Amino acid sequence: MADDPILRLRGVHTHIGPYHILHGVDLDVPRGGVTMLLGRNGAGKTTTLRTIMGLWRAGQGSVHFDGRDITRLATPAIAQAGIAYVPENMSVFSDLTVAENMRLAARSGAIDEQRLDWVFRMFPALKIFWHQRAGVLSGGQKQMLSVARAIIEPRQLLIVDEPTKGLAPSIIQNMISVFCELKQTAVSILLVEQNFHMARSVGDTVAVMDDGRVVHAGTMADLAGDEALQQRLLGLSLAAHQ
Amino acid sequence: METRGLTIRFGGHVAVNAVSCAFRAGELTCIVGPNGAGKTTYFNLISGQLPASAGQILLGGEDVTRLPVPEKTRRGIGRAFQLTSLFPNLTVFENVRLAVQARLHLGLDLFSVWSHHRKVREQAEACLERVALADKRHQPVAALPHGDQRKLEVGILLALQPRVFMFDEPTAGMSVDEVPVILDLIHEIKQDRSKTVLLVEHKMDVVRSLADRIIVLHNGTLMADGDPAEVIASPIVQQAYLGVAPPDGAGAGNAEASHG
Amino acid sequence: MTRLLSGDLPRSRALSVLLLLLLLALACAPFLFPGARALNMAAKICIFVVLVASYDLLLGYTGIVSFAHTMFFGIGGYGVAIAMSRMEPGWAALAAGTLGALLVAALLALVIGLFSLRVRAIFFAMITLAVATAFATLVSQLSDWTGGEDGISFKVPEVFTPGFSLGDTEWFGVPLNGKLFTYYFIFCAALALFLLLLRIVNSPFGRVLQAIRENDFRAEAIGYRTVVFRTVSTVLSAVFAALAGVLMALWLRYNGPDTSLSFEIMVDILLIVVIGGMGTLYGAVVGTALFLVAQTYLQDVMKLASDATAAVPLLSGLLHPDRWLLWLGLLFILSVYYFPQGIVGRLRGEGAGRDVAT
């Protein structure tokens, strides 16, 4: 069973109001390790993640998590099944303090001290602003909080939408090590990222989306090594961007 | 434009601490610094969203510190926001048209029909052309993809024709193939020697390619100011900002122990 | 035509037809529907179109929720009523009352606007609610002037009285008396005011209002002083509401707290704006017509229904005409459910919703 993917999407179609956004997405997230979901703006990455979380409803197709069909489950049930989600727009609760944000994220009720220390080491700003309203945090600090919320308790699968947007290079480094460290544990990660440097540093497998479909799936190493492929899929050349 | 000892405190926390800096016309200054360094807050002070606790803002030698936001905009301080802020249910064209109309002081015209103002229309069209959004002009903004919204944010700034352009991470979250449109535009503005450009950016390659000068903010304080190459090489930037990070497995093992 | 409508066309075939029919019906009302009740309703529709449209300027275009709109409506009514009962009831009194009312309404709106438009939307709404309540108390206190709870019945210029006759001829069986003249006076005034409002919302100013509704933070940042714009919009809408109040008082030859100040009317206005479609003045027209017809004839319809179901005890009880408010309340709920975009939005087939108060 171990090589059975933790998350499997088959033929997922999603509509938002009158718009047909996803046109049959097939995606596998293997157990353990990091799967990168890449693609241009508007390709449907965020929509895919939201569909997995049940925030949009798949009109057709199925989503299986850990062998279980979660296509029709309510969002809370999906989260309880063991998925943590970092949304694109961060969605920190700005009325609540940083501490309260974290307390809510720890569903067991109490925050594990050791793990909190670890989070503080990665994102020192959170410690400084622990008792401040999250609304006053800077853009990057909100991003840190949003990621911290997802990793404060162990989960089977972590779904992260553009975690490095607006982060300073040093924090991006931290972020990379966070994911590297998480990889050591049993966690599987599905990561959407525009920062190709980061994608290359942490990604094991990769899927590229365009126009509501997955147009390429393979290992990160293959993609990183093939500039023509990058140019075709992502419109970029690695050489120009470190 | 110039700031003198510009400071703001939130309770006991000093978010921007006595920043004095002069910006010359025709120069593009990049502002870098870690997250929470006070870059956005510094912009908020200059453009008036936040009131300064101390210090002065001078525009062309005139003190504009206490002017309200709209007045500052009219004097020529233009701003694009880090978190996209547009008129979501209006069309792309209308977003830009409103900016042009504001610049031409037509807002309080009660009894003419808006579509009869040709000049406004034409200028708005021109701005849309420049940010490559002309073909989407009739779409409501809410339905635009993220990248296009960022472009529109810049388009509105263009329509205002300010003397000082302030960009706050204009390319954040943009896919790599979209970024050049914005960068070329900023470059173009830079060519017009009468404009001052301030740019907050975390992507070092962008900073390198555009900046005439870099200032570094850290915990609200101005830590470095000068020539790009020099500043980037300085230890403070290398250490505090870029975080020279030797990739190692030790940290990972350590962390694993702490929660495994 | 386009010029008259300020370039803001109905943009839907069905809507255009509906509006034309309404215009025609109102223009010929005295001849088409000769009864006292029907004519009364037609006049009320004309007046309420102005009242509701002026509120839409505030709510739909500027995104301000105010509960004080009936206060301005009342000021208009009281202006005329007081002037007419204190002075010789002629044109001079009418002019004086109207001007006085406009002045008071504008000043009051200015003060409210300047003082409280800086606070959060919901606070503003509640402050206006409180101010309106205080105003109603004040009116009841100043009973020497306002007639207190009982209101004032007053005399109007000769041409507006039913006794006045333009000769003995009848047109299509309708006597040409002062009542007819009053109706057409109100009809023309309402039409003119409506077209003026249409012009205002389609002016550069009106466009800024919409921008402020969408995102006031950004409107400031591109150089519009939102407080100024909001205040002007508040004052304008107050002035138009006061004018509607003047027309109402003229028609009724009476004004009192229940006809112009009551919270019920405020709620009706709100509902009409929403049923019609916020942010489209045409919505005010369609919504008003629909609502007032329903309000006027609901009881009659219910009587029929109640008689028809007389055998079913509980149902006929609920359908009893005395319970008409129950069904009006249901209408409230259902219309918010099924016309999130309002009738105009529905007719134009517009997409996703928005809500200005949030």
Place this chain on the structure above:
Amino acid sequence: MTTSSTLPEAPGVPSAPADLPKVRLDWTPLALAPLLMLLAYPLVGSGSTWLTLTVAGLAMGMIIFVVSSGLTLVFGLMDVLNFGHGAFIALGAYVAASVLLPLAPWVEADNLALNLGAFALAIGAAMLASGAVGLFFERVVVRPVYGQHLKQILITMGGMIVAEQLIKAIWGPETIALQLPAGLRGAVLLGDAAIEKYRLLAVVLGLVIFIAMLLLLNRTRIGLLIRAGVENREMVESLGYRIRRLFIGVFVAGAALAGLGGVLWGLYQQNITASIGAQVNVLIFIVIIIGGLGSTTGCFVGALLVGLMANYTGFLFPKVALFSNILLMMLVLLWRPQGLYPVAKR
């Protein structure tokens, strides 16, 4: 340890957590009520009159607090502007009447235990009924309009009208007279000051509810969850909480509190009409605005201030009493434009 995970301290940079003030309780508004009392003393002059006025005002404030507490909860936590709140108040009062009228022997009995028993039964029934209707109301009326204030106003207003009419259809349009349980009638005399017994009971009830609400909201995660859920429901669900159920629960609790308020109010007025809810609506909204739109403490202080202010001005300057609530609201808003305890910005 990775070097990257410790941000190097730049020289002279303050970053210790101690630098940042913790969110502390702000005491000034709490001092307002005592301040008002002190201020009124020399103006009123007579000690016994002052005592009568003060106790009566405080008790009235408590009743107002109970009546508004449900709305504070619903508005403050869920951001639902429920103009139909009055309907639950009316319902509570009517249900209480239906319980108390047949229980007349208990009500009239010369036995405090029986009296209180009847009272407790009435409260229980009223809360149950209001809560149940609240459940229905939430599902049918409020659910589609979460987050849309304007529509909330309209739709709940519609609900209010319907409820009022249904009450008329069920209980009839006549005024129903309610008798206080015998043991709660009359007043206790403290020297020359007369204090109604019923008000003392109201004070106790008000305090209990206030403390219970504070504990529930501050000591449990419920308050946090709901605040978070209002701001971003999707995210709370993504964290694995069933926020819907919680929302329903809060709404039902709010409705039940309104029912309780209705009982208190109806027994205080001693006669009830279907419009009893509509009558207190404006008052409730004023209290909630003063409090800061949803803060329990703010609502509490606001209610006390309203109660005291009405009595003092009524005694000292009766003309001003006409506008005392609005005056109070304006003063508070001039001092704090967001109310006494602003519940963050929305």
Place this chain on the structure above:
Amino acid sequence: KDIKIAHVYDKTGALEAYAKQTQVGLMMGLEYATNGTMTVNGNKLVVIEKDTQGKPDVAKAQLAAAYSDDRADIAVGPTSSGTALAMLPVAEEYKKILLVEPAVADSITGEKWNRYIFRTGRNSSQDAIANAVALDKPGTQIAMLAQDYAFGRDGVKAFKGALKNAKIVHEEYLPTNTTDFTAGAQRLFDSLKDKPGRKVIFIIWAGAGNPFKIADLDPKRYGIEIASGGNILPAMTAYKNLPGMEGATYYYFGIPKNKVNEWLVSNHYSKYKTPPDFFTAGGMSAGIAVVEALKKTGGDTNTEKLIGAMEGMSFDTPKGKMIFRKEDHQAMQSMYHFKIKVDPAFAWGVPELVREIKPEEMNVPIRNKR
């Protein structure tokens, strides 16, 4: 030919409960006066109901519609004074009779009156004067408590005007929406407590709020009594706490002893299982007045003839004989001085007759400028 009577009244809205009583009374009055035939001189009486919704503008439209669209010959109603005042000019405009019942404002038959207006209901002055007569003893000190708007102030004025012996020491006006009466009570107590002689707080209050709660503050310790006029039955529940309270009332079903009232009480009990109330009696009086007037004209509905017949007409009602005064068309009628007794059989405090105050005893001023 049918004779159409339009009943234009506040059928829905705040006064719904009162309006129902009037309608019941009106129908019973017509029935009684026609001996159950519902015809006068072979002309059938048809009652059209019109709902004003308690709003003056609707009331005007409804009355106009009744006169013109429905061709009503005579109209009865409405409940509230505000709607009544708005309706008066409509009657004049259509030159048809409006028989006002039960709206009480003095101005209806006072300065706002026109010759088409009659009223069977009592006016505020009659109320106030009767109460004054009931309390007017030398050495009595009275403090007034009334609502702070025109109705309350007029009531106090009329009451004051009618007093000859007793003295008013204080007038307390409280907002109509007052819920807490403590402050007012304190001021009233302060004004009375050190005065000699009999000390009375007289309450004139209508609508929401319960001013009788001041009794809970134990005014007896200062020897202060509370007094007020009669009221509808549910409102008199509050009187249960005030045994011995005196005042004057318009109607209580147990008080008048005459044929009409006996018929009303017994028929009302058998039909509705409850005793008739204020507005039932009023409605019945109006019904009787209409029939008597039509009988006098022989079923002719010509307005001028009706006016001629009604001016000075006297007719029997549940309250005994009433006479439409020629000058202002106000019906002169008896009022009743009562004292409250507590009887466990009744849910309300029972007013017991002290004495009937005859119309001749009350000098009701004529206020219209005829």
